[in-house]
Amino acid sequence: MENRLREEAGKLLKEGKVDYIIGFGKGTVKFRTSPLITNKEEDLKDLVINPFITNNLSRYPVEIKGRVGIVVKGCDSRSLTSLVQDKKVNREDLVILGFPCDGVVDIKKVEVQIDEEIDRVTGIEREGENLTVQMDGSKKTMPFRDVIFDKCYGCEYPTPLEYDVLLGSEVPPSLEIEKSLKGIKELEEMDARERWGYWKEQFSKCIRCYGCKNVCPACFCERCFVDVNIPQWVSTYATWQDNLVFQLMRTLHVAGRCSDCGECERACPVGIPLRSLQRKMVDEVKDLFGHEVGIDKDAPPVFTHYEATDSEEFIK
Amino acid sequence: MEESNWEPKVVGFLCHWCSYAGADLSGSARLEYPHNIRIIRIPCSGRVDPLFILRALQNGVDGVLVSGCHPGDCHYQSGNFHARRKFAVIKRLLEYVGIEPERVQFSWVAASEGPKMAKVIGEFVEGVRRIGPNRLFKDDKKDGE
Numbered sequence: 001m002e003n004r005l006r007e008e009a010g011k012l013l014k015e016g017k018v019d020y021i022i023g024f025g026k027g028t029v030k031f032r033t034s035p036l037i038t039n040k041e042e043d044l045k046d047l048v049i050n051p052f053i054t055n056n057l058s059r060y061p062v063e064i065k066g067r068v069g070i071v072v073k074g075c076d077s078r079s080l081t082s083l084v085q086d087k088k089v090n091r092e093d094l095v096i097l098g099f100p101c102d103g104v105v106d107i108k109k110v111e112v113q114i115d116e117e118i119d120r121v122t123g124i125e126r127e128g129e130n131l132t133v134q135m136d137g138s139k140k141t142m143p144f145r146d147v148i149f150d151k152c153y154g155c156e157y158p159t160p161l162e163y164d165v166l167l168g169s170e171v172p173p174s175l176e177i178e179k180s181l182k183g184i185k186e187l188e189e190m191d192a193r194e195r196w197g198y199w200k201e202q203f204s205k206c207i208r209c210y211g212c213k214n215v216c217p218a219c220f221c222e223r224c225f226v227d228v229n230i231p232q233w234v235s236t237y238a239t240w241q242d243n244l245v246f247q248l249m250r251t252l253h254v255a256g257r258c259s260d261c262g263e264c265e266r267a268c269p270v271g272i273p274l275r276s277l278q279r280k281m282v283d284e285v286k287d288l289f290g291h292e293v294g295i296d297k298d299a300p301p302v303f304t305h306y307e308a309t310d311s312e313e314f315i316k
Numbered sequence: 317m318e319e320s321n322w323e324p325k326v327v328g329f330l331c332h333w334c335s336y337a338g339a340d341l342s343g344s345a346r347l348e349y350p351h352n353i354r355i356i357r358i359p360c361s362g363r364v365d366p367l368f369i370l371r372a373l374q375n376g377v378d379g380v381l382v383s384g385c386h387p388g389d390c391h392y393q394s395g396n397f398h399a400r401r402k403f404a405v406i407k408r409l410l411e412y413v414g415i416e417p418e419r420v421q422f423s424w425v426a427a428s429e430g431p432k433m434a435k436v437i438g439e440f441v442e443g444v445r446r447i448g449p450n451r452l453f454k455d456d457k458k459d460g461e
Contacts, residue, residue, distance in 0.1 A: 187412070196414030196452060225367065233367050241453045245370045248409065252366050255405050277413075284408045289401065306397035308387065314407050315400070315422045316436065 001099075001167055005071065006044045008097060008165050012069045013041050018095050019066035024053045030118055031107060035060060047071075049167070051105040051126050054149070056261040058083060059217035067093045073101035074171075075151070077160030078259035078294025079217040085294075085301050086257070088220050091162075098163030100171040103148035103155070105131065110147050114140050151262040151275065154180025162297060183276045199244060205270040206243035208236070212264035212274055213250055218257035225249060247277065255281040256302035259293045324444040326379035327372050328355045328437065329364055333391040334427045335383035339437075341430030349434040350441040353381065360384065362395030366406050369420055374453045379444035383423040383436065396424070415452060418443040 009021045025036030025046045033053050036046055037060060053073065058080035061068050072080055077098060084091050107118055114121070114133055123134035131144045145153075153176040160166070178185070187195055210226075213219040226234050226246055234249075235242045258278045265275040285291050288311060291302040330336040336357045342349060354377075358364060361384025369380045382403070390396045403422045411417050421440050425433045 190414075192411070192414040192416055194414070195412070199413050233371065241374055244413075245367075245374055248370060248413065249367055251409060252402075252405060255409075277409075280412055281405065281409060284405060284412075288404050288408070303398070303401055306394065306401055308397070310397070310400055311404060312387070312400055314404065315424055316439075 001049045002047065005049055005097065005099075005167055006047050008167070009044050009047060009069055010041055012095055013039065013044070017067070018069040020064055020068045021047075021070075022057050022060050022064075022068055023047045023071040023097075024049065024055060024057070030121070031124060037064070049099060051103075051124070051131070051144070052107070053099075053101075054104045054263070054266060056215070056217055056263045059215075059220070061089045061094060062217075062220055067095070069095040069097060071097045071099060071167075072160050072163070073099050073104070074155060074158040074160055075101075075259050075261040076217075077162050078157060079257075079261055081162050081294035081297045082257045082259065082301075083217060083220070084297045085299060086220070091297060095165070096160065096163045098160030098166045100159040100166065100168050101155075102158055102171045102174070103145065103152040105144070105147050106149045110142075113142050113147060149262055149266070150180050150182050151260055151279070152180070153177070154260075157295075161295060181279065183273050184280055187276060200240055202272045203243040203247065204240040205272060206238060206240070206247070207270060208238040208243060208246070209269060211267040211269060212247070215263045215267040216250075216254060216258075217261070217263075218254035218259075219250065221253070247272075247274070251277045251281055254278065256285050256289075256291060257293060258282055322449055324352050324378040324441055324449070325376075326353050326381060326441060326444055327377045328353045328381040328383065329358050329361075329368060330355055330381075330425075331361050331384040331396075332357050332359050334385040334389065335423070335425040335433060337427035338383075338425045338429050338433035341427065342434040343430075345430050347431060347434040349437040352441045352444075353437050360390065360392055360395035361399040362390075362392065364399060364402075366402070369406065369410075373415070373419065373450060376450060376453070378450045379419045379421070379440060381421050381423065381437070381440050383425050383433075386424040386426055389426060416447050418447050419450065 012018045020039050023036050024033040026048055027034040031052050035055055035057055056076045056079055057070055058076045083089050111118055120135055121133055125132045129144050130141050132141045153174055155174045158171040234246050260279050260282050262275050289302055364382050372380050384396045410420055423436050
């Protein structure tokens with residue numbers, strides 16, 4: 001797979017079809033990947049495809065001038081299509097190298113399974129439905145599907161919907177929706193006061209690093225409202241009140257654009273379950289307007305558009 | 317203020333072309349509506365940024381009323397249609413995080429509907445009164461305070 005990718009990417013650069021290749025490279029932290037953006041053929045040998053390619057690369061074409069070849073998984077492809085809908089990137093400037101993905105490994109879940117820090121692990125191999133973790137002198141095998149991200153359990157579009165080259169064969173959808181909504185169901189069962197208390201506690205941890213907004217492909221405002229100082233909407237000082245207002249606004253701004261890629265939650269250094277907000281809104285937008293993100297690149301973005309028949313039972 | 321003397325303080329974002337005039341009309345017609353509302357005139361319900369609502373609640377108002385023109389009556393053709401989609405998700409999100417649904421209300425009131433405006437404000441203020449003061453964004457009291 002990696003060889004095929006390097007070959008295709010090399011061809012694109014050599015033939016001058018793209019100016020840059022955006023793909024997954026080896027990260028500086030063990031097993032993690034980081035974005036690899038290059039215009040040099042010799043760098044392509046560093047491109048990887050492995051069970052850890054969590055990054056959503058679709059935000060980079062927005063910032064890069066020129067044509068790009070980009071590697072995307074199913075969820076990333078929907079973010080990318082959403083950016084095409086918002087006219088942040090031109091489809092003609094993209095050569096999409098789609099990777100059908102049946103789940104990405106959550107390293108935190110692996111750590112729980114082996115009851116060790118990931119630093120102690122010397123190797124992780126995937127063989128079919130199993131993942132074998134090598135440690136000093138011992139090894140442990142676990143089902144691959146036990147250690148993938150929660151979002152992957154409910155992935156209805158694991159194969160990119162929009163691509164020019166497909167690396168591998170199509171993957172059937174994963175329909176363990178209940179399992180992917182972990183956290184949300186519990187919240188829905190609480191009463192309002194408990195829910196507010198829950199979020200208050202969560203956002204007391206926030207240090208306002210803005211990792212969530214920096215990693216999010218749907219957060220593409222050139223100037224974020226948190227940086228506006230006249231008027232200053234949100235204090236730059238991290239109080240839970242301002243943290244919560246910031247995140248609620250972010251949630252509303254990305255509603256209808258969020259493909260539930262889960263990058264916000266993964267990037268959060270203090271472990272706030274941000275996906276419980278974002279995923280909820282994905283479902284609400286689908287319920288209210290029948291809109292699924294990134295399915296049809298010719299459809300208008302959901303909030304620039306309306307139907308005379310939109311529901312208004314909440315309006316008194 | 318002592319709890320027993322508490323009066324709700326609510327803010328109303330009313331569209332210049334309809335609801336604001338509706339409130340004006342109810343005044344001219346000498347209809348009474350609770351003075352608990354502080355009205356802010358906006359050019360269109362489409363102008364309402366969810367930040368207005370959240371910041372108002374963060375700053376301690378007990379309720380937020382947003383009112384615009386009936387669908388099809390927008391002075392700018394489609395402002396309220398766009399607003400309606402936005403309001404629908406705001407409503408769902410606020411409920412999900414645990415803000416009482418009574419605290420934030422959306423309405424359509426035309427310029428000719430003076431009595432309706434008075435009724436909407438009256439019912440809204442009563443709803444807010446029932447759920448009590450907005451303590452959502454207050455810090456927990458520490459021992460000894």
